[in-house]
Amino acid sequence: MKKGVIALISIGAILLLIGILVSLNYIVIRLQSKKYDLIDMDPVADRGVEPDEEGYEQLSEMTMHYLKFGHGEKALILIHGNGGSAYSLTNIAGYFADKYTVYCVADRCQGKSSDPGVISYELMAK
Missing domain, CATH: 1.20.5 (Single alpha-helices involved in coiled-coils or other helix-helix interfaces)
Structure with missing residues (x-):
């Protein structure tokens, strides 16, 4: 045994x-x-397709940066990993932009999103 x-x-x-x-x-x-078919490993390299729209959304305690691709009936939201930005996802967005409206968002304190000064689970849930 x-x-x-x-x-x-x-x-x-x-x-x-x-x-x-x-x-x-x-x-x-x-x-x-x-x-690199999907995620751009070089931050200064070609970032894939150009967004149809780039903007900022004001949340209660911060300003969140986003890129928008496509005009599909359904929305697809892509969120980058730690240390990335909305631009890290543009190659992936290109694969889905024909079928979906794709939003690539930059998390708080990353990319072009603002730093609210305090990070807590309560604030992130809002």
Whole structure:
């Protein structure tokens, strides 16, 4: 029984390691190709399609920057990761702009959105 459990754990660990190595190899190949289909990894590189509209929305404690693409019946809201901006998502927006109205928004304290000075879960929920 113990040998069987040890064998299963060993096989699982080996498969996990293989998966990690394959993923890392894929990432290295993508980085070397300099072709980033979706998220722009170079902030000064071509940002994809130009927005149909760029603006700011005043919220209770801050001003949020947004880019708008397309004129579809349904809206699609894209939110960047930490350290990004609304511009980080323009390549992705281009894929969906024919079917949706796509909004790329810059989170508080990032991109061109304002810094409200205080960040709390209560304020972020508003």
